[in-house]
Amino acid sequence: xxxxxxxxxxVKILMALSLLAVVGFAASIVxxxxxxxxxxxxxxxxxxxxxxxxxxxxxxxxxxxxxxxxYIVAASTFLGLLISIPVVxxxxxxxxxxxxxAYVARLAYDVLFGIPSIVYGAxxxxxxxxxxxxxxxxxxxxxxxxxxxxxxxxxxxxxxxTFPRDLLDASYSLGATRLETMGVVLRQIMxxxxxxxxxxxxxxxxxxxxxxxxxxxxxxxxxxxxxxxxTLPLSIFFQLSAPQAxxxxxxxxxxxxxxxxxxxxxxxxRFIMHRFSKNKI
Amino acid sequence: MxxxxxxxxxxxxxxxxxxxxxxxxxxxxxxxFDLWIGDQPIxxxxxxxxxxxxxxxxxxxxxxxKSTLLKSFNRLIDSVDGVRMRGSITLGxxxxxxxxxANLIDLRRRIGLVPQRPCPLPMSIYGNIxxxxxxxxxxxRRKLDAVVRHYLTEVGxxxxxxxxxxEPAGGLSIGQQQRLCxxxxxxxxxxxxxxDEATSAxxxxxxxxxxDLFVKLKEHYSIIMVTHTLRQALRIAxxxxxxxxxxxxETGDAGQVFHHPQHELTRNYLSGVFS
Numbered sequence: 036x037x038x039x040x041x042x043x044x045x046v047k048i049l050m051a052l053s054l055l056a057v058v059g060f061a062a063s064i065v066x067x068x069x070x071x072x073x074x075x076x077x078x079x080x081x082x083x084x085x086x087x088x089x090x091x092x093x094x095x096x097x098x099x100x101x102x103x104x105x106y107i108v109a110a111s112t113f114l115g116l117l118i119s120i121p122v123v124x125x126x127x128x129x130x131x132x133x134x135x136x137a138y139v140a141r142l143a144y145d146v147l148f149g150i151p152s153i154v155y156g157a158x159x160x161x162x163x164x165x166x167x168x169x170x171x172x173x174x175x176x177x178x179x180x181x182x183x184x185x186x187x188x189x190x191x192x193x194x195x196x197t198f199p200r201d202l203l204d205a206s207y208s209l210g211a212t213r214l215e216t217m218g219v220v221l222r223q224i225m226x227x228x229x230x231x232x233x234x235x236x237x238x239x240x241x242x243x244x245x246x247x248x249x250x251x252x253x254x255x256x257x258x259x260x261x262x263x264x265x266t267l268p269l270s271i272f273f274q275l276s277a278p279q280a281x282x283x284x285x286x287x288x289x290x291x292x293x294x295x296x297x298x299x300x301x302x303x304x305r306f307i308m309h310r311f312s313k314n315k316i
Numbered sequence: 317m318x319x320x321x322x323x324x325x326x327x328x329x330x331x332x333x334x335x336x337x338x339x340x341x342x343x344x345x346x347x348x349f350d351l352w353i354g355d356q357p358i359x360x361x362x363x364x365x366x367x368x369x370x371x372x373x374x375x376x377x378x379x380x381x382k383s384t385l386l387k388s389f390n391r392l393i394d395s396v397d398g399v400r401m402r403g404s405i406t407l408g409x410x411x412x413x414x415x416x417x418a419n420l421i422d423l424r425r426r427i428g429l430v431p432q433r434p435c436p437l438p439m440s441i442y443g444n445i446x447x448x449x450x451x452x453x454x455x456x457r458r459k460l461d462a463v464v465r466h467y468l469t470e471v472g473x474x475x476x477x478x479x480x481x482x483e484p485a486g487g488l489s490i491g492q493q494q495r496l497c498x499x500x501x502x503x504x505x506x507x508x509x510x511x512d513e514a515t516s517a518x519x520x521x522x523x524x525x526x527x528d529l530f531v532k533l534k535e536h537y538s539i540i541m542v543t544h545t546l547r548q549a550l551r552i553a554x555x556x557x558x559x560x561x562x563x564x565x566e567t568g569d570a571g572q573v574f575h576h577p578q579h580e581l582t583r584n585y586l587s588g589v590f591s
Binding site for chain 2: 199200203209210212219
């Protein structure tokens with residue numbers, strides 16, 4: 036009896052330590068970003084475009100990167116949801132549970148999930164050369180959409196798999212069509228969709244490799260889909276690569292903005308998720 | 317039944333032009349019905365005529381095919397992998413087994429379902445009742461309010477929930493949820509109610525309320541109930557179907573089957589030799 040008690044205490048301590056390690060890790064990143072970024076962030080940085088010598092320490096800001104990132108993330112999340120939700124419905128409601136097609140499709144999404152974004156970028160770049168296209172906002176949006184689709188599908192799919200089948204029967208037995216029943220499914224899996232969206236936004240906004248090849252980089256805000264666009268991760272990368280400490284600190288200011296955007300989206304997502312999931316069974 | 321609904325709430329989910337056609341004959345008949353799942357025969361040569369405005373209890377040991385038969389009536393059995401059916405099940409002359417598309421949707425509306433475990437939709441209490449009406453084209457706040465009030469009153473839930481109609485249905489007690497599911501089924505104006513062990517997940521008091529409701533509702537609806545509890549069948553059944561290993565062994569009025577069973581298997585089942 037006593038050994039069981041000790042066993043439980045040891046396991047409890049191990050769990051607490053693991054949790055502490057994760058929280059500590061996250062806290063140290065946030066601390067570093069705040070510590071180095073907060074002291075040099077100015078309104079000018081977030082509200083103006085880079086001037087001529089911005090990357091060697093002269094005046095300007097990184098509004099181009101903020102706007103570029105927001106454009107790419109918003110558009111790719113929208114497109115991603117537009118493609119992923121029907122796929123998840125098809126896999127879980129229209130196909131039988133032992134469908135071989137569903138099995139192969141899930142395997143394919145798992146493989147895509149694991150492919151590094153630089154491969155997506157290189158693939159899209161090859162395709163763009165073949166089609167005679169130049170780096171553009173559209174290219175960045177498309178490659179980011181491709182990058183996040185497997186994340187969206189797999190995380191929504193896991194939630195939808197646990198969807199109670201009785202709910203389908205309840206809806207069908209009232210004379211609902213499959214399309215009408217999807218409305219019920221959508222309400223039930225809403226928290227799953229919200230989680231998938233948050234994960235995807237996190238991945239999309241933080242990705243540098245995919246957009247490097249496809250969206251390129253520009254010191255101005257793109258006014259059309261065919262113009263190149265800057266992104267925050269690439270802006271951070273370019274500033275960190277500079278030899279001057281002042282420019283490197285600006286990179287931390289950009290990282291602070293990036294972290295802030297992710298934080299705001301996460302909190303907003305949680306709030307919306309809570310509102311939509313209050314009727315969940 | 318329709319005139320009753322018209323009188324009380326002033327409109328119906330049933331389109332007036334199809335009403336006479338659909339309701340002229342509402343008998344549910346099963347003829348030489350066989351069902352397989354994969355290669356396994358589950359139901360064998362079932363022939364039955366379900367009496368109208370009565371409670372028909374389908375009894376039999378676990379795994380004998382009671383629920384499968386019930387799910388065949390509204391074709392929810394379709395979602396089971398590898399299911400094959402032969403024979404016919406007709407509702408008012410319309411073959412259920414050969415129905416698809418719009419016909420199947422209308423048949424399902426005509427045959428309500430109360431599941432084993434209460435299964436409220438992920439909506440508010442109000443939304444659960446209004447859902448069926450909305451999908452059948454009834455819009456407008458005033459109309460839906462009337463439907464919700466009428467059917468919640470019919471199942472005795474109105475006074476308990478009238479102050480919190482907009483709250484999630486998942487917050488109700490299990491017994492209340494089951495009555496909500498019944499009200500939801502009634503709101504699309506079915507002629508039959510299928511109840512698959514509808515009281516097995518409920519506490520004795522809630523179970524009694526639901527049982528009493530069925531007895532009250534049989535005046536307007538024909539009720540088919542699968543039950544595991546012989547005492548319950550004895551209390552409320554008017555007509556009994558005893559199934560054993562996928563075959564109908566005996567059917568008849570409840571008094572006759574329970575007190576003067578003709579078949580030895582029925583006698584053994586009722587006396588508890590097997591269950």
